[in-house]
Amino acid sequence: KQTTDITRKILHNKLFAFENMSNLNPTNNNINSDDFVHIMDVEKTPHPALQVKLTPRHDEIGLLSEKKETVQICTTVKASNLSDENSSRAPVDIVIVLDVSGSMQGEKLNLCKKTLELLLRELRHEDRFGLVSFADQAVLEIPTRKLTESNKQAALSKIKNIRTRGCTNLSGGIGMGAQEMRAVETPNAVRTIFVLTDGHANQGISDPEGILAITAGCLSAKPGNETPITIHTFGYGTDHDHKLLQDISKTTEGGTYYFVDSDSNVASAFGDALGGVFSVVAQNAVLNISVPPGSRLTSVHHDKKSNQVGESCKVNLGDFYAEESRDVLFEVTLAPGSNVDSSNVPVPHAYVGLSYLDTIGIKLVDAESVSACISRPNSTVLSPPNPHVVVQWLRVQATAGMAEADRLSRQGNLEAARAKITSLLSQLRDESAGAGIESDPLIVQLISDLNEVMSGLRDTRTYETYGCYVSSAKHQTHTYQRCADADFSSTNVYRSSTKSRMARKLNQFLD
Template sequence: MGSKWKKVKMALVSNLCVYVPKADADDSPPHSDGFSDAALLSPAPAAWSMSGSATRPASPSLRLSKSFNRSSKTCTICLASMKRGEGQAIFTAECSHSFHFQCIASNVKHGNQICPVCRAKWKEVPLQGSTGSGPPLGRTRINPVNWSQDNPVMTLLRPIPPRPNSPRHAAAPVFPVPEPTVFNDDEPLDLKFSNRTSSDSCSLKRVSVKTYTEVPAVPRFSAAADFTVLIHLKAPVSNSGPTVSQANRIPRAPVDLVTVLDISGSMAGTKLALLKRAMGFVIQNLGPADRLAVIAFSSTARRLFSLRKMSDMGKQHALQAVNSLVANGGTNIAEGLRKGGKVMEDRREKNPVSSVILLSDGQDTYTVTSGPNPGGGQNRSNYQLLLPQSIHGGEGGSGIKIPVHAFGFGSDHDASSMHSISEISGGTFSFIETESVIQDAFAQCIGGLLSVVVKGAQVILESVNPNVLLGSLKAGSYKNYLMADGKSGCIDVGDLYADEERDFLVSVNIPTELTSSNKTSLLKVRCHYTDPLTKETVNLESEVVGINRPENLGPEVGVSIEVDRQKNRLQAAEAMVQARTAAEEGDLAQAMGTLEKCRRILAETVSAKSGDRLCAALDAELKEMQERMASRHMYEASGRAYILSGLSSHSWQRATARGDSTDGSSLVQSYQTPSMVEMLTRSQASLLGSPSAQRPIRPVWSFASQPKPR
């Protein structure tokens, strides 16, 4: 036996996995430092025979499997290092990919026998079991599915003691059993982040408010019935980016985030693997003051873990919970959202920013029923059933109104339902056409959520001239009001990300100027909001909006590019609504004609002729929508979702994932903030380091089918 143990030691030193025959008591080798704590023994090949108390290979020669040298030095589940000497067991699968033993054992424990990296189905899986009378964490083993856990062939060479103060060995259950009826077990907030004063954000600039009139002057003795004024808001610039020094960095507002994830049977395989990777990216980029809860739903829904801070230990438990998910069952979006809303509603404490991320690749088969709604194929009232009042705020707005950022995945999801869910709650709808952009889509979303600098912004408009009345407010999906007397109005803007911009159009009448005044005052614009860090209310008041009133206009008077650009955006959005209505009624020719007519009108505008980037992007987007309406099949597979994602982006003036790209479209870029771009850069850099996540490069505005990533 001495020669056999010599071969074993040589193999282990060379990073080889070997079969070790059961040794007699007198052949036990002495303890040697040459044995690595991280070295696991591979299961016996099928050719080995199992008889008697000893196990012998059918062939006299040892079978060696050299795999560790080809494996990654980072565990793809927890993204932590797998260097030797760290006191952690490493499992190397037959597909050559390696993981921390405890990470992959948690995965397998809940029925997942597929490699998280290459999706290969394993014949041999790692199991973690008891060592007789010893503690369960003192020794680990790997067993084929049908072998006894007490088989001595599968036992490690020596126990691996848990490292003190290591979150990886903390004994916390991934799935609480039973699930509580009230989710008031959220982890307490970090007081150092919640007790901010105004001095903490003294260097943070305030919201900028600017106004533009469609033309700079109107003749004194003329009147205009529908004169347009543009209200432009710009949120403060972020001071927490990578180029800002640590001394000048301002803490951002912590976030409470609930992700509601579809794990129905249709998500099996590559979809679920890429979703896990995307969630891993989200978890790793949350800060220690941010809190996360994950809801997984199929036929039913379950909270994987309570709303807890993303400390090192919190991240570790979150990663283990997400990577234990297995796809099966139906699609009950309503139950998933109900549970997500309950987490938000029952929490004892609240971070300044709250949001829900919903991802699904299917249609809710439990709640929504078909109905004769020409604009969307189903009754809007049915979509209300998918949202608990804690999220949509109820008819009277008495709920807490948590925005749901919905991500429709693939060609089979219910885009109308997902869009309505986001619209009712105040969130955005993104269309993920290509599997490989899930992580980028999530990255763009959380890049915004982790940079909120304005809470509850409201714009108030007041006429300052007894002869001037407000005619209409064009604010997209933002709730707005006009008083019956036409003298004042209000727009609820809500939250703003750092560097984010908003544009609203208000129409007024211009009266004849009977006096000799060279200027007529029109409006007064005020804005107030809450600083999410200090809870301080900020009140802003702009200058009074006026219009020059010369007796005669000179040749130099021209149309404002800023106002014309926003008119084009709203006109394009209206054309999308009309085209979608026609398409839902079955008239694709009319839908394509509506979009083509809008493109011709936009091409003749002042801003388009001046080379405005937004107008060029609008034209390209309308053209893409036309192409996705070439046939009924194409419209059902991607056209509807693409249009709804575009409408969501324009109505909220916020970036959404569109089709197979989050960064190839200049239109998408026009709504992206620096924080979103930074998070996207991180995501793409992380994907470049993973051969399994390489994404196909496709030309902008093209939607030809591409092979699935390996």
């Protein structure tokens, strides 16, 4: 679909304001997103990239039932599928920031170079590709440019000649990668940076706070940029700074951290990430939750929520890959008896609106608000809990428990961390069995992942060489409901068909 010239100009010159609807740039909170939507050429669409559904935990709650105060409601945002492999995807700009320090010598670097060659072959002529290597210094190996056949062949030749050298100047690599991305005057709809390293920053700015400040400063939304930049990090082996790499990925909406624990998973990790980049259907997705008079929003279980004011709350969901779903749980007070119609018509308890940039249709979308209604008969009836809401509530509790266990582990209290995971496992088994959802794929994966986290808490050495990486990766996966698994053969309920196909494809070429 094509937009008018006016809409294209608006998107090019004004989109940075839309990006500031997110909570990532607290210095730019003076933009009212509701006012902004009204001045844009916003479209309603019969075939939206994203669809919203609201599900109360209970459909029917009698005025005389045991449940008197609040009820959980789950917002589910589902992304559409791409029409077919690769043909309808948005063009991408991708810059690779590759560690070529001495520790990458041998098979590690060879596999990375082969993976980059495969990645290049998957890119189309309208895509852009750039490569920065870093050791003692950052070096621009391949300027970011569109992949004409001659540019692609030149890039392939350059990759073959990359050699290891020196130490690990991570900040220099990220800074140069961001500079290359910013230098593109008319960027593509999707822009991303891949950072791969196997060690700790020991050259240039090496303290985590400084590196994070540089990353956030380089990649934050700036006037005139058409689309946001995401950063994906790949930690190679068991001697990298997993917390730093995960925090780097969090500086941008939609960034992910991959724990690449073996040589054989390098290609599939890149493939999984590339499959996501190739299937972006929406960006800058923002939920607007509100409640009717007489109700109050009491809590929102999401780390990208705005400050709650009791009546409304915004939640930044970032970008969506095709087929992805995100769930945001929140709680509202039950409508009082004075607000209930004697005819027992379901009563609205919450409204949710959604705005986003459709990257395929190249347009802003302001979706119609949907409501969550609950019947409030004058009786003791309480309908059974909705299975999907129960599953998502268990996911939220599991991710919070993983974070607490990891905090205890980093403090050296492995015994308390193990006790926390044991308690979580018991809770998941008991509550899922009670609700008849013990065979739900997400419950099965949560239990499997918690057991894997537990195996990494055996002792201090196990935690430092394995457990800390697993814990970070599993927590991120379930918090953001996005696959970031380097092993394409593993079972992951969040892995889309595009991610699976690309991870498998790149991995098979290296077999």
